[in-house]
Amino acid sequence: MGASLEEMVAGMGRLERRRAMEAYVTGLLLDGERKSIEPMAARLVEDAGEVEAMRQRLQQCVSQGTWSDEALRERLPRKLEARLPEVESLVVDDTGFSKKGQHSVGVARQYSGTLGRTDNCQVAVSLHLAGTRGSGCIGMRRYLPEEWATDAARRKAAGVPETVGALRKWELALAQLDDALKWGVRKHVVLADAGYGNCREFREGLTAPCLPYLVAVPGQHKVWPPGATPHLPVKKAGAYGCPRTRFVDDTQACSPGRLKNWRASCLRRSTAASAGARAAAARSPPPSPR
Secondary structure (H helix, E strand, C coil): CHHHHHHHCCCCCCHHHHHHHHHHHHHHHCCCCCCCHHHHHHHHCCCHHHHHHHHHHHHHHHHHCCCCCHHHHHHHHHHHHHHCCCEEEEEEEEEEEECCCCCCCCCEEEEECCCCEEEEEEEEEEEEEEECCEEEEEEEEECCCHHHHCCHHHHHHHCCCCCCCCCCHHHHHHHHHHHHHHCCCCCCEEEECHHHHCCHHHHHHHHCCCCCEEECCCCCCCCCCCCCCCECCCCCCCCCCCCCCCCECHHHCCCHHHHHHHHHHHHHHHHHHHHHHHHHHHHCCCCCCC
């Protein structure tokens, strides 16, 4: 594990900063429900008197250091693609993190697929490289709900930069895909559930850089083969309408014979209904005088 951590933090500058980041990553991997800095610092040292010093080191590293995380994020996908055998796809997903309070960035009452319900949580959009023999996360960006994006006081108190806006989840996913391609990840097939596949803008965003994709869509979507030209049926003068097909293509257009038979069927039903109504009226007793 030591060699992997050392490779991860390479290029972060001074030795003290690299060691602090190694300790921070180790704290995230250790057992324990709370992953904030203070409880992690307590797990990382054996002597209780050293907890405060470790807390300060971690705090300075992750919140006050001037290092850029882009070099780390760029190194990770290249490493995974080189070492993970049989990479086949880029998987888009989102993850919910249950929260009790209201002060963590992006926390709100919202749906979480991880929890399987609407609850108080944070949500992050993630991107993964995956194959038959393994997978790895290469990107994760927190989703900022509208109530956070428009609350200047809340953003300032939590330290959210002014440049961070209320991007929708599919926009966060496309941004991470753009980064991955920029860093040299190959154009694998993109997989996503209906939360993303149902969005036309997301699908068009995959088509623009020629990314193949396989995404889920709701069952009511209509699909035509390539080259088809679906259109609304032409309503002819004097016709009652067309058969119950909202969209048809050229191979399914109403022939004159089918249209004639359909009109005759409608006329027979209408005539039968009128005759039945007249017969029912004849059988009814006359109304009693007031």
